[in-house]
Amino acid sequence: MNADVPLVRAVGLVKRYASGRATSRRGHEVVAVDGVDLAVPSGLTTALVGESGSGKSTLGRLLLALEPPTAGRVEYRGVDLADMGAAALRAFRRRAQVVFQDPFGSLNPRMTAGAMLREALTVHGIAAGAGARRRAEGLLERVGLTADAVDRYPHEFSGGQRQRVGIARALSVEPEFIVLDEPVSALDVSVQAQILNLLRELQRESGLTYLFVSHDLGVVRNLADRIVVMHEGRIAEQGPADRVLSAPEADYTRRLLAAVPRIP
Amino acid sequence: MSDALLAVTNLRTVFRTDRGVVEAVRGVSFELAAGETLGLVGESGCGKSVTAMSLTRLLREPPATILPGSSVRFRGEELLDASPARLRRIRGAGIGMIFQEPMTSLNPVLRIGDQVAEAIREHAGGDRGAVRARVIELLGRVGLPEPAERYSAYPHQLSGGMRQRVMIAIALAGGPDLLVADEPTTALDVTIQAQILDLLADLQRELGMALLLISHDLAVVSQVADRVAVMYAGRIVEQGRVPGLFRAPGHPYTRGLLRALPRLDTPPGPLPAIPGRVPDPRERLAGCPFAPRCPEVMSRCETDDPPAFPTGTGTARCWLREGEA
Numbered sequence: 001m002n003a004d005v006p007l008v009r010a011v012g013l014v015k016r017y018a019s020g021r022a023t024s025r026r027g028h029e030v031v032a033v034d035g036v037d038l039a040v041p042s043g044l045t046t047a048l049v050g051e052s053g054s055g056k057s058t059l060g061r062l063l064l065a066l067e068p069p070t071a072g073r074v075e076y077r078g079v080d081l082a083d084m085g086a087a088a089l090r091a092f093r094r095r096a097q098v099v100f101q102d103p104f105g106s107l108n109p110r111m112t113a114g115a116m117l118r119e120a121l122t123v124h125g126i127a128a129g130a131g132a133r134r135r136a137e138g139l140l141e142r143v144g145l146t147a148d149a150v151d152r153y154p155h156e157f158s159g160g161q162r163q164r165v166g167i168a169r170a171l172s173v174e175p176e177f178i179v180l181d182e183p184v185s186a187l188d189v190s191v192q193a194q195i196l197n198l199l200r201e202l203q204r205e206s207g208l209t210y211l212f213v214s215h216d217l218g219v220v221r222n223l224a225d226r227i228v229v230m231h232e233g234r235i236a237e238q239g240p241a242d243r244v245l246s247a248p249e250a251d252y253t254r255r256l257l258a259a260v261p262r263i264p
Numbered sequence: 265m266s267d268a269l270l271a272v273t274n275l276r277t278v279f280r281t282d283r284g285v286v287e288a289v290r291g292v293s294f295e296l297a298a299g300e301t302l303g304l305v306g307e308s309g310c311g312k313s314v315t316a317m318s319l320t321r322l323l324r325e326p327p328a329t330i331l332p333g334s335s336v337r338f339r340g341e342e343l344l345d346a347s348p349a350r351l352r353r354i355r356g357a358g359i360g361m362i363f364q365e366p367m368t369s370l371n372p373v374l375r376i377g378d379q380v381a382e383a384i385r386e387h388a389g390g391d392r393g394a395v396r397a398r399v400i401e402l403l404g405r406v407g408l409p410e411p412a413e414r415y416s417a418y419p420h421q422l423s424g425g426m427r428q429r430v431m432i433a434i435a436l437a438g439g440p441d442l443l444v445a446d447e448p449t450t451a452l453d454v455t456i457q458a459q460i461l462d463l464l465a466d467l468q469r470e471l472g473m474a475l476l477l478i479s480h481d482l483a484v485v486s487q488v489a490d491r492v493a494v495m496y497a498g499r500i501v502e503q504g505r506v507p508g509l510f511r512a513p514g515h516p517y518t519r520g521l522l523r524a525l526p527r528l529d530t531p532p533g534p535l536p537a538i539p540g541r542v543p544d545p546r547e548r549l550a551g552c553p554f555a556p557r558c559p560e561v562m563s564r565c566e567t568d569d570p571p572a573f574p575t576g577t578g579t580a581r582c583w584l585r586e587g588e589a
Contacts, residue, residue, distance in 0.1 A: 051453035052424075158541065159308075188307035188480065193524035193537035200534060215454065218483075222526035222535065245528065259458040260528060261483035264507035 005078045006039035007177055007209045008063055008096075012072035013038070015058050032058040034233035035072070040177070045203065045210040047220040047241070049256075050230035059230065060179045060213050064096050065089070076177075094124050097170035101182040102162070113140065113157070113165045114150030120172045139168040144198060160191035167198065171206075181213045196222055217260050221245060229253045268295035269474050270319070270338050270442060276331040277311075277318045284546045288314040288328075290498035298441065301468060301475040303485030303506075306495035307521075309542060312478050315495070316446050319343065320355050339441070357387045360435030362428070364447035369431055370419040376430045377403070377415030383437035402433040407463055425456035432463065436471070443468070446478045461488055482525060486510055491578070494518050497543050497553035504578025514575030515582045517554045552581070560584060 015033040033055045040046045040063070050056040061067045063074055065081045074081045076092055084092060111119075117136035121127045127135045137147035143164040149157075157165060163183060170178050180199065184192040200223065202208060214220050220227060221241065228238040229250065237250035248254045277289040289311040296302050304312045317323045319336050320343065336343040338358060343351065355361070363369055371379060380399045384390070390398070396415070403411035406429040419427055428448060435443055445464065449457035465488055468475045479485050485492055486506055493503040494515065502515035513519040520538040540557040543549065552558070555565040565583055573585035 051455065160541075189482070189521055190307060190524050190538035191541075193526070193535035196526065197534050197537060216526075217454075218526040218528055221528050221530075222532050224532075241532075255455060257528070259455040261458070261461070261481070261487045262529065263483050263486045263510050263522070263525075263527065 007042040007077065008038075008040040008211070009075040009078075010036050010038040010059070010063065010072065011075070012036075013059070013062060013069050013074065014071040015055075015062055015067065016070045031233050033062065033069075036233075036235055038228060038235065038238070040209060040211055041226070042176075042209050043203075043207045044225040045212050045223050046226045046228060047212045047214060047224035048228050048230060049214055049217065049220055051215060051256075053232070054230040055233040056213050056230045057181060060098075060181055060211060063211065064098055064179055065092065066098075094173045095175050096177045096179070097173065097175040098179045098181060099163075099166050099170050099183050101185050102159075109154050112151055112153055113145075113168075116165070117150070117169055117172050120169055124173045126173060135172070136168075139172055140165070142171070142202075143168045144194070158191075159187055160194060163187065163195050164198070167195075167202070171202065175208070177209045177211070179211045179213065182215070183212075184219060185214070185216065192219070199223065217245070217257065229256070268337075269298045269300075270296040270476075271335070272315075272319070273335040273337075275315060275318055275334045275336065277314050277323070277334075278329050278331060279327045280329065281327065286545045287498055288545060289318065290549070292495075292498075292500055294493050294500060294503065296442070296474050296476060298474055299468070299472045300491070301465075301477060301489045303489030303492040304476060304478045304495060305480065305482055305485050305492060307480060307542065309545065310495040311498040312495050313446055316361075316444050316476065316478050319444065320359055320361070321346075321351055322355075322361075356383065356435075356438035356440065358438075358440055359442045359444060360438065360440035361444045361446070362431045362435050362448050364450045370427060372419055375416050375418060376422070377417075380430065380433050380437060383434045387438035399433075402436060403430070405467070406430070406433045406436070407459070408433070423456075424452055425460060428452065428460055429463070432460075432467070436467070439471075440473060442474045442476065444476045444478070447480065448477070449484060450480070457484070464488065482510075482521060483527075494521070497549070498545065499553070499581070501554065501582070502575070502578065502580040503572075504575060504580075508577030512576055514578070514580035514585050515554075516558045516560050516584070518580075520557075520559070552583070 013033055013036040017030045017032060036059060048056045048059060062069050114133065114136045117139055118132040121132045121135060136150050140149045141147055145161060145164050184195050187195060203210060212223055224241040227241045227244040229236040231252045236252040237244060237248065244253060248257060273293050275289055275292040279286040279288055292315050306312045318330055330344060334344060377399050380402055381395050384395050384398055400411045400415060403414060408414050408426060408429050449460050452460060464475060477485060477488055489506050491503060491505050492509050493500045496517050502518050513522060523536045524538055526535060538557055543553055551567045552565045552570055555561050562583060570581045570583045572579035572581050575585055
């Protein structure tokens with residue numbers, strides 16, 4: 001593959017929703033993403049920062065093909081997702097994974113961590129039966145849990161352990177690209193540090209590409225190579241993390257940085 | 265007896281559950297002077313919110329019980345002996361409270377102006393016109409644009425930041441001497457958070473109110489507070505003045521938290537995380553509760569619970585500080 005081609009690229013990406021709000025007029029539309037051009041380089045962490053309503057989470061979903069764009073396109077390794085056939089799309093869905101703020105938020109509380117991992121392994125035809133169980137144990141150990149976690153249920157894990165299980169599930173299908181959507185926002189400081197360190201290690205070991213969606217600039221500073229600042233559906237600014245944080249060019253980035261509370 | 269506005273002494277609050285007695289607050293003592301801001305910080309489950317709720321008996325009892333020997337004195341009056349009627353009077357007129365999520369505290373089917381008016385009427389009389397004028401004055405004071413027009417708005421028509429401003433107006437309606445703010449900006453965006461923190465600081469200066477700010481966020485607390493109390497496993501492990509406590513923390517837990525926090529002014533790279541996890545609140549503690557995770561643990565820490573020793577800026581419950589100051 002050509003080294004100049006980014007792993008993921010968005011060109012002229014637009015997403016509009018019909019507004020469901022009772023207070024708005026009929027036919028009113030909300031423009032969540034309003035013409036975004038973006039390149040996510042391979043093997044690095046690109047942070048997508050912004051406040052609520054900035055469109056950062058919608059953009060994350062568009063890049064994962066969880067929603068179709070209203071206009072524009074998303075390319076993965078130079079191929080438009082809209083042009084992919086069923087087999088190519090299935091392969092893409094395996095290579096591109098997502099970790100949410102609370103990975104158990106949408107899960108069956110009666111499913112053990114092991115059952116969840118085995119399901120992912122089986123669906124993608126990676127392993128089955130006893131092989132899948134061994135693999136699930138290995139994955140849980142890789143994210144810093146003990147192998148006996150396979151038989152435990154969501155409520156038996158702490159918040160930090162749950163996030164480790166969520167990361168193990170994303171890793172189970174050997175992805176290249178992971179969208180991390182506020183993965184440490186619900187965690188306490190001491191646990192947050194453990195998860196950030198884990199994400200860094202996994203990236204170094206496996207050359208993963210991260211899109212790190214976050215509102216916390218301290219966390220972004222810790223992990224990001226590049227920063228994309230979103231504001232009202234558009235990119236206010238993007239560039240190398242050091243440059244964006246030390247010499248912001250957009251007014252909005254300056255405002256955002258000025259609002260961050262700092263310890264004396 | 266001290267002349268503090270609020271003096272909390274050996275507060276112990278437990279919850280009786282099916283799985284045993286949870287000791288949420290295990291002997292908390294602190295004082296707050298008139299006009300002062302104290303930040304109460306700690307991670308989930310450390311007991312900071314239960315401490316706040318215990319002050320004006322907002323917890324359901326049972327399952328909660330405030331144990332005998334606990335004391336909460338406000339303007340010299342023991343609140344733990346106060347009648348329910350007296351407590352209702354103190355809530356609002358003496359101690360105002362705001363919480364993290366204003367949407368759950370506001371009534372969704374009532375106009376915001378009427379909700380502020382109700383809070384005013386609980387503490388003072390006045391005809392309709394006077395109450396309405398006071399509502400509009402309060403809404404303006406907390407920074408709600410066009411307060412007269414917004415009187416008739418419903419909570420869902422306001423942004424999160426604007427709803428929090430309305431909650432602050434309600435808390436101020438009775439003219440309290442103390443405002444207790446439990447994670448008031450946690451649900452808000454960072455630019456809105458900065459506005460609300462500025463507003464709280466302005467109001468506090470202008471009205472001479474004391475502020476008890478409860479937060480998980482060390483940076484937020486460091487911006488607003490005069491003094492900070494750090495809670496761990498149901499007790500205050502360190503108290504001290506700002507910025508001294510942040511520059512030279514006296515307790516290894518405070519130091520660990522500060523080092524684990526990713527900041528804009530620290531370079532990228534692995535963070536020194538605090539190993540292990542907090543003790544189960546159902547466990548009886550022997551010795552220092554932080555001993556199992558402490559990088560500087562000594563043998564006596566496992567058996568002897570340290571008292572509060574003076575540090576440069578306050579006190580810390582750590583044997584390392586014995587005989588230092």
